[in-house]
């Protein structure tokens with residue numbers, strides 16, 4: 287729609303962020319089976335512009351569940367002229383499961399199966415540590431798995 291596009295007739299980044307947030311929240315809620323809230327947006331890359339009229343597919347999957355939080359990986363695909371799906375963007379959001387008063391509550395773990403799921407699962411802990419360090423909620427010294435990348 288024109289209201290969702292910029293002067294180049296491409297989708298606004300913020301529109302895509304909102305759509306990814308909705309898809310990711312559905313995925314997180316399905317896993318947690320309770321209310322979930324967006325806690326942080328850890329990584330977004332707008333690799334490919336999405337022009338007006340494009341068919342867009344947003345795929346969101348919980349890549350790792352921690353105690354009350356979960357990482358959701360979002361892949362955005364666009365159809366090319368032949369209908370083939372081309373990867374356009376990706377993002378990583380963190381959701382927290384909460385009770386009706388907004389207090390974080392425990393969730394079940396997930397068990398990755400495919401190679402890609404295992405790769406994303408393993409890296410999720412380092413991303414969580416980085417996000418917590420940047421937010422000032424964890425000391426860099428305590429981010430053991432993250433630090434191991436540099437040793």
Ligand SMILES: CC(C)(COP(=O)(O)OP(=O)(O)OC[C@H]1O[C@@H](n2cnc3c(N)ncnc32)[C@H](O)[C@@H]1OP(=O)(O)O)[C@@H](O)C(=O)NCCC(=O)NCCS
Nearest residue numbers: 323324325326352353354355380382384390414417418421
């Ligand atoms: C999300 C929220 C419930 C977390 O509350 P909190 O007091 O920080 O709770 P905690 O410190 O216990 O953290 C809860 C979990 O979130 C994780 N977390 C908190 N901040 C994080 C960050 N910046 N990055 C990654 N994970 C984070 C914690 O590590 C913890 O995970 P774990 O239990 O799986 O180990 C609270 O901040 C909130 O309600 N925020 C507003 C949410 C909202 O309205 N979202 C819509 C955006 S407009």
